[in-house]
Amino acid sequence: MAKRIDVKDLNLYYGKFHAVDGVSLAVPPKNVTAFIGPSGCGKSTVLRSLNRMHEVATGARVEGKVLLDGEDIYASTVDPVQVRRTIGMVFQRPNPFPTMSIRDNVVAGLKLAGERNKKKLDEVAERSLRGANLWNEVKDRLDRPGGGLSGGQQQRLCIARAIAVQPDVLLMDEPCSALDPISTLAIEDLITELKKEYTIVIVTHNMQQAARVSDQTAFFNLLGVGQPGRLIEVDDTEKIFSNPSQKATEDYISGRFG
Amino acid sequence: MTTETADLNRLATPPTFQSVSTGRKIKNGIATGLVWLAFAVAIVPLVWVLYTVVQRGLPVVLDPDWWQKSLSGLLSRQQGGGVYHAIYGTLVQGIVCGLLSVPIGLFVAIYLVEYGGRSKLSRATTFMVDILTGVPSIVAALFVYTLWITTFGFGRSGFAVSLALVLLMVPVIVRTTEEMLKIVPDELREASYALGIPKWKTIVKIVIPTALSGILTGVMLALARVMGETAPVLVLAAYAPFINYNLFDGPMASLPLLMATERNNPTQAGFERIWGAAITLVLIITLFNLLATVISRWLAPKTK
Numbered sequence: 001m002a003k004r005i006d007v008k009d010l011n012l013y014y015g016k017f018h019a020v021d022g023v024s025l026a027v028p029p030k031n032v033t034a035f036i037g038p039s040g041c042g043k044s045t046v047l048r049s050l051n052r053m054h055e056v057a058t059g060a061r062v063e064g065k066v067l068l069d070g071e072d073i074y075a076s077t078v079d080p081v082q083v084r085r086t087i088g089m090v091f092q093r094p095n096p097f098p099t100m101s102i103r104d105n106v107v108a109g110l111k112l113a114g115e116r117n118k119k120k121l122d123e124v125a126e127r128s129l130r131g132a133n134l135w136n137e138v139k140d141r142l143d144r145p146g147g148g149l150s151g152g153q154q155q156r157l158c159i160a161r162a163i164a165v166q167p168d169v170l171l172m173d174e175p176c177s178a179l180d181p182i183s184t185l186a187i188e189d190l191i192t193e194l195k196k197e198y199t200i201v202i203v204t205h206n207m208q209q210a211a212r213v214s215d216q217t218a219f220f221n222l223l224g225v226g227q228p229g230r231l232i233e234v235d236d237t238e239k240i241f242s243n244p245s246q247k248a249t250e251d252y253i254s255g256r257f258g
Numbered sequence: 259m260t261t262e263t264a265d266l267n268r269l270a271t272p273p274t275f276q277s278v279s280t281g282r283k284i285k286n287g288i289a290t291g292l293v294w295l296a297f298a299v300a301i302v303p304l305v306w307v308l309y310t311v312v313q314r315g316l317p318v319v320l321d322p323d324w325w326q327k328s329l330s331g332l333l334s335r336q337q338g339g340g341v342y343h344a345i346y347g348t349l350v351q352g353i354v355c356g357l358l359s360v361p362i363g364l365f366v367a368i369y370l371v372e373y374g375g376r377s378k379l380s381r382a383t384t385f386m387v388d389i390l391t392g393v394p395s396i397v398a399a400l401f402v403y404t405l406w407i408t409t410f411g412f413g414r415s416g417f418a419v420s421l422a423l424v425l426l427m428v429p430v431i432v433r434t435t436e437e438m439l440k441i442v443p444d445e446l447r448e449a450s451y452a453l454g455i456p457k458w459k460t461i462v463k464i465v466i467p468t469a470l471s472g473i474l475t476g477v478m479l480a481l482a483r484v485m486g487e488t489a490p491v492l493v494l495a496a497y498a499p500f501i502n503y504n505l506f507d508g509p510m511a512s513l514p515l516l517m518a519t520e521r522n523n524p525t526q527a528g529f530e531r532i533w534g535a536a537i538t539l540v541l542i543i544t545l546f547n548l549l550a551t552v553i554s555r556w557l558a559p560k561t562k
Contacts, residue, residue: 056451058375085454095445098559099467109453112463145560158449165453 002029002199003069003086003168005050010064011228012045012054019045021228023064025218027169032195034210034237035203037220038252042229043203046220047171050201051087052080068168085109088167092174094154096146096161103142105157109165124164132160133190152183159190163198170194172202176209188213207253211241219249308540315537318530324538328511330500335525341535343501347512348542350505351416352485355423360477362424363431370432371439372461390429396489398425403493414494416502416510422490427480434476438469471554478550482543491515513539 005027012020020042027033035043048054049062052073066073073083096105104111106125115121125142129135134156138149146157155175162170172191176184191200191213204210210217218234233246244250278286318324327340366383374380402422406412442465450460466473496509497519504510517535520528 051452053448053452056448081451081454081456083454084452089448089452091445091449091452093445095443095449097446097449097464097468099464099470108450109455112450112453112455112459147559161449161453 002197004029004199005169005201006065006067006070007046007050008065008067010046010049010062010066012042012049013059013061013063014057015059015061018228020049021230023231025231025234027199027201027216029199030195030197031216032191032200032202032214033234034214034217035201035220036205036207036210036217036252037229037232038222039205040229041220041222043218043220044173045229046231047173047201047203048089050169050171051089052083053089055080085113085165086167087169087171088162088165089171089173090155090159090162090175093178094151094158096149096154096157098145098147100146101143102138102146102149102157105146106160106164108161113165128160128164129157131163131194132156133186133193134160150183152179152186155179155183155187156190159187159194163194167198169199169201172200174203174205177205184209207241211237217241219244219246219252221248221252311533311537311540314529314533315535318534319537319541324534328499328501329531332499332527334523335527337527337530341511341513341516341531341538343498344511344513344516344535345538345542346501346503347416347495347510347515348485348539351419351423351491351510351512352481354417354420354505355427355484356477356481358420358424359427359431359480363428364435364473366428366432367435367439368461368466370436372457372465387429387432390425391433393425394489395422395426395487396493398422399490399493401425402490407494413507414496414509415507416495416505416512418494419490419510419512420505422494423484423487426487426490427484430480430483431477434480435469435473438472438476439465441472442468468559471557471559474557475550475554478546478553482546485543485546486514486539488514488518492518513542 007023007025007027010020010023011018023042023046025033035047037043045054050066050073052062054060054062062074064074068083068086072078073087097108100108103122103125106128107115107121110121110124126135126139129138134153137153138157146154149157155178159170159175176187179187188209191202194200195215202210202214214237216234217237217240219232219240220229221232222229232248233240233244235245240249241253244253321338321340323338324340325342325345327338328343329339329341330343332339366387370380370383374383399422402418402425406418406421407414412418446464446468447460450464451457455463491512491514495512495515497515498509498511502508502510513535517532517539520531520535522528523531
């Protein structure tokens with residue numbers, strides 16, 4: 001079930017460094033939200049705070065609230081492992097598990113959570129690979145190592161792995177930045193497809209990509225070196241790219257900045 | 259005529275590229291010579307040692323008796339007999355040492371890489387491991403003698419040897435395992451966390467399998483190294499020319515101990531036993547190294 005995310009006055013720190021200042025935004029369900037902005041503006045950090053991956057780094061700290069359908073994922077009673085099971089993530093560089101076959105990579109999340117039923121695992125593997133538009137390319141070599149696939153295939157394998165655990169939300173951290181245009185197109189089509197079932201948040205440096213795949217766009221910026229990143233504005237993608245309300249957004253989008 | 263015009267043109271604009279200058283050619287020659295010299299200096303003793311050991315030891319170990327009999331009942335000048343009692347001692351002491359060291363070393367390394375971070379305990383542990391790496395084997399042997407034999411009152415035995423070897427092996431395993439765990443990319447850990455896999459399971463099912471081939475190579479090499487240690491066996495185990503299956507009691511031979519003992523035997527039989535034991539030890543260690551290579555190839559992450 002796709003769920004909505006509400007971020008309320010989120011402050012993020014790495015040790016003493018204040019990385020992101022006072023972000024509030026809402027991500028509706030079954031919707032693609034793109035985060036854009038110059039390097040170092042904290043968009044990836046915000047993304048990683050949405051499934052409690054931010055705190056994996058040593059000294060990283062979070063203030064504020066992230067509500068998943070009204071439930072605060074940072075409440076003291078909440079198990080971060082469950083949060084990550086509910087909110088999946090795809091990373092910048094494809095990172096299949098090198099010791100596992102293609103099939104085992106896809107079902108790794110279920111298998112390591114204790115699922116033993118082979119029939120069920122096979123079903124999930126096929127469904128997830130079909131969902132990631134990879135099934136036809138790998139169905140004859142499911143027992144081969146995942147590391148033998150091309151970069152674009154590996155990234156789709158990682159998406160299949162992320163959707164195999166049936167998360168409510170899918171976070172994508174520049175999923176196409178290491179891929180060629182054809183693989184990028186495949187992933188973008190996939191995102192449009194996945195939107196029917198999942199809430200998606202994607203960080204991208206490619207503004208055409210943001211314009212192509214997203215329904216709403218959030219623009220992040222930082223005022224200067226050493227300053228925390230801020231959310232400048234968030235609005236419908238069409239509005240952001242045609243008629244943004246902030247000057248900084250317009251400058252960035254039209255290439256007069258960064 | 260045309261060549262002359264061409265020469266004139268060249269004078270006007272000197273060519274961008276020239277041939278390698280004489281100075282650089284000379285320096286290159288000297289450097290190449292030095293590299294080859296260093297290579298020869300390193301390889302000559304190695305080949306020499308191997309040649310001597312094989313030449314003197316091979317005839318001895320080709321006798322099947324060597325692998326099947328002990329030296330029980332033989333006079334020191336009597337030729338023949340075998341050293342299976344010493345091979346047994348070396349293998350058992352080494353393997354028991356490995357069984358004790360591997361879990362300790364593995365867990366210490368996991369703590370240091372996955373949990374310790376930059377905490378005080380972690381830094382203190384790293385420091386201690388560094389010191390332990392530099393402890394000479396005789397010191398480890400004397401320490402175990404003081405603790406196990408003098409203080410606790412146990413007798414000299416093969417197990418005491420294993421304990422001293424543990425002291426030598428643990429830091430090596432910690433170091434190699436630490437290095438292997440460190441080169442597992444954080445991206446894999448994050449990918450696993452992002453699937454809702456808890457940290458301990460990520461370590462057991464993702465990180466360790468990825469690093470396993472390197473860890474095993476390290477363990478095998480460490481094992482090969484400690485099996486050749488002489489100081490602990492000299493201090494902690496009495497020599498026996500017969501087989502003793504009991505690791506915890508009584509004198510127990512091992513290959514280094516046998517060699518050290520037979521060194522006092524001036525006869526041809528003693529000479530043969532020393533070189534035979536030497537080549538046996540080299541063969542066992544080579545076997546372990548080969549095993550390590552095969553296992554790590556078999557376990558290494560594949561791409562095809």
